[in-house]
Amino acid sequence: MEEIILKHAPSCWTKSTIVGQYELSANELNDISAEVKRAIRSTHLKISSIKRYQNVYDYGQVLIREQLLTVINPGIQYYRVRRFFVLAKHRLTAGLDYNLDYRRIGRCSELTFRKEVAPSDSSEVLIVVQIITDNLNLSSIQPKNNADYFIDYIVEFQD
Numbered sequence: 470m471e472e473i474i475l476k477h478a479p480s481c482w483t484k485s486t487i488v489g490q491y492e493l494s495a496n497e498l499n500d501i502s503a504e505v506k507r508a509i510r511s512t513h514l515k516i517s518s519i520k521r522y523q524n525v526y527d528y529g530q531v532l533i534r535e536q537l538l539t540v541i542n543p544g545i546q547y548y549r550v551r552r553f554f555v556l557a558k559h560r561l562t563a564g565l566d567y568n569l570d571y572r573r574i575g576r577c578s579e580l581t582f583r584k585e586v587a588p589s590d591s592s593e594v595l596i597v598v599q600i601i602t603d604n605l606n607l608s609s610i611q612p613k614n615n616a617d618y619f620i621d622y623i624v625e626f627q628d
Contacts, residue, residue: 552582597622
Protein backbone atom coordinates (compact mmCIF):
# COMPACT_ATOMS: atom_id res chain seq x y z
CA MET A 470 0.00 0.00 0.00
CA GLU A 471 2.83 2.40 0.84
CA GLU A 472 4.25 2.04 -2.67
CA ILE A 473 0.93 3.07 -4.23
CA ILE A 474 0.66 6.14 -2.02
CA LEU A 475 4.28 7.11 -2.68
CA LYS A 476 3.53 7.09 -6.43
CA HIS A 477 1.15 10.00 -5.76
CA ALA A 478 3.37 11.78 -3.24
CA PRO A 479 4.84 15.22 -3.93
CA SER A 480 7.89 15.11 -6.20
CA CYS A 481 10.18 16.40 -3.43
CA TRP A 482 9.45 13.42 -1.16
CA THR A 483 12.02 10.71 -0.53
CA LYS A 484 10.32 7.75 -2.21
CA SER A 485 12.03 5.05 -0.16
CA THR A 486 10.82 6.16 3.26
CA ILE A 487 7.47 5.78 5.01
CA VAL A 488 7.84 8.27 7.91
CA GLY A 489 10.60 10.76 8.64
CA GLN A 490 12.01 14.29 8.72
CA TYR A 491 14.22 15.50 5.88
CA GLU A 492 16.40 18.40 4.85
CA LEU A 493 15.09 20.52 1.99
CA SER A 494 16.51 21.26 -1.43
CA ALA A 495 17.52 24.90 -2.03
CA ASN A 496 14.42 25.65 -4.14
CA GLU A 497 12.07 23.98 -1.68
CA LEU A 498 13.73 25.83 1.22
CA ASN A 499 13.39 29.21 -0.51
CA ASP A 500 9.72 28.61 -1.35
CA ILE A 501 8.61 27.43 2.07
CA SER A 502 10.78 29.98 3.89
CA ALA A 503 9.11 32.83 1.99
CA GLU A 504 5.68 31.39 2.74
CA VAL A 505 6.49 31.06 6.45
CA LYS A 506 7.82 34.62 6.64
CA ARG A 507 4.54 35.92 5.18
CA ALA A 508 2.57 33.87 7.71
CA ILE A 509 4.31 34.78 10.97
CA ARG A 510 3.48 38.02 12.73
CA SER A 511 6.36 37.77 15.20
CA THR A 512 9.16 40.00 13.97
CA HIS A 513 11.66 39.13 16.72
CA LEU A 514 11.91 35.45 15.75
CA LYS A 515 14.33 34.11 13.17
CA ILE A 516 13.88 30.77 11.43
CA SER A 517 16.55 28.36 12.65
CA SER A 518 15.48 25.27 10.70
CA ILE A 519 12.82 23.98 8.35
CA LYS A 520 12.37 20.25 7.82
CA ARG A 521 10.05 18.43 5.49
CA TYR A 522 7.94 15.83 7.28
CA GLN A 523 6.79 12.75 5.42
CA ASN A 524 4.18 10.35 6.74
CA VAL A 525 2.84 8.15 3.98
CA TYR A 526 -0.10 6.98 6.10
CA ASP A 527 -1.36 10.49 6.92
CA TYR A 528 -0.85 11.53 3.30
CA GLY A 529 -2.73 8.44 2.11
CA GLN A 530 -5.68 9.32 4.35
CA VAL A 531 -5.80 12.78 2.77
CA LEU A 532 -5.82 11.27 -0.73
CA ILE A 533 -8.71 8.99 0.22
CA ARG A 534 -10.58 11.85 1.93
CA GLU A 535 -10.20 14.06 -1.18
CA GLN A 536 -11.69 11.33 -3.34
CA LEU A 537 -14.55 10.76 -0.89
CA LEU A 538 -15.42 14.46 -0.74
CA THR A 539 -15.34 14.69 -4.54
CA VAL A 540 -17.70 11.72 -4.87
CA ILE A 541 -20.24 12.81 -2.24
CA ASN A 542 -20.16 16.49 -3.33
CA PRO A 543 -19.73 16.32 -7.13
CA GLY A 544 -20.46 20.00 -7.75
CA ILE A 545 -17.83 21.30 -5.34
CA GLN A 546 -14.17 21.92 -6.22
CA TYR A 547 -11.72 20.95 -3.47
CA TYR A 548 -8.20 22.29 -3.01
CA ARG A 549 -5.23 21.61 -0.78
CA VAL A 550 -3.90 24.76 0.85
CA ARG A 551 -1.10 25.43 3.30
CA ARG A 552 -2.03 26.66 6.72
CA PHE A 553 -0.08 26.99 9.96
CA PHE A 554 -0.30 25.85 13.56
CA VAL A 555 1.86 26.84 16.54
CA LEU A 556 2.80 23.99 18.85
CA ALA A 557 4.88 23.83 22.03
CA LYS A 558 8.21 22.24 21.13
CA HIS A 559 7.94 19.67 23.93
CA ARG A 560 4.74 18.36 22.30
CA LEU A 561 6.28 17.93 18.85
CA THR A 562 6.89 14.18 19.08
CA ALA A 563 3.28 13.49 20.08
CA GLY A 564 2.08 15.91 17.40
CA LEU A 565 3.99 14.06 14.70
CA ASP A 566 3.15 10.59 16.01
CA TYR A 567 -0.57 11.32 16.18
CA ASN A 568 -1.03 13.82 13.31
CA LEU A 569 -1.77 16.69 15.71
CA ASP A 570 -4.58 14.88 17.52
CA TYR A 571 -5.69 17.67 19.85
CA ARG A 572 -6.08 15.27 22.79
CA ARG A 573 -2.43 14.19 22.48
CA ILE A 574 -0.96 17.68 22.21
CA GLY A 575 -2.56 19.26 25.25
CA ARG A 576 -5.47 21.03 23.56
CA CYS A 577 -8.94 20.92 25.02
CA SER A 578 -10.75 21.53 21.75
CA GLU A 579 -10.45 21.01 18.02
CA LEU A 580 -7.58 22.45 16.00
CA THR A 581 -7.68 25.57 13.87
CA PHE A 582 -5.14 26.06 11.11
CA ARG A 583 -4.48 29.69 10.19
CA LYS A 584 -3.06 31.70 7.33
CA GLU A 585 -1.24 33.95 9.83
CA VAL A 586 0.16 32.94 13.21
CA ALA A 587 2.18 34.51 16.01
CA PRO A 588 4.64 32.13 17.65
CA SER A 589 5.85 33.75 20.86
CA ASP A 590 9.39 32.39 21.22
CA SER A 591 11.77 29.56 20.41
CA SER A 592 9.96 27.17 22.78
CA GLU A 593 7.32 26.82 20.05
CA VAL A 594 7.49 25.28 16.60
CA LEU A 595 5.43 26.10 13.56
CA ILE A 596 3.69 23.17 11.94
CA VAL A 597 2.91 23.68 8.27
CA VAL A 598 0.03 21.54 7.04
CA GLN A 599 -1.75 20.99 3.79
CA ILE A 600 -5.49 20.88 4.39
CA ILE A 601 -8.43 20.13 2.12
CA THR A 602 -10.87 23.01 1.63
CA ASP A 603 -13.46 24.19 -0.83
CA ASN A 604 -12.54 27.85 -0.22
CA LEU A 605 -9.01 29.02 -1.03
CA ASN A 606 -9.47 32.33 0.78
CA LEU A 607 -10.34 31.18 4.29
CA SER A 608 -7.91 32.63 6.81
CA SER A 609 -8.63 29.85 9.31
CA ILE A 610 -9.82 26.30 8.78
CA GLN A 611 -11.02 23.77 11.35
CA PRO A 612 -10.65 20.23 10.03
CA LYS A 613 -13.57 17.88 10.50
CA ASN A 614 -11.11 15.07 11.25
CA ASN A 615 -7.41 14.36 10.92
CA ALA A 616 -7.85 12.89 7.44
CA ASP A 617 -8.49 16.44 6.18
CA TYR A 618 -4.82 17.42 6.48
CA PHE A 619 -1.25 16.19 6.69
CA ILE A 620 1.85 17.72 8.23
CA ASP A 621 4.11 19.12 5.53
CA TYR A 622 6.92 21.02 7.32
CA ILE A 623 8.27 21.70 10.80
CA VAL A 624 9.75 25.15 11.41
CA GLU A 625 11.93 25.93 14.43
CA PHE A 626 12.86 29.42 15.59
CA GLN A 627 15.57 31.21 17.51
CA ASP A 628 14.93 34.36 19.56
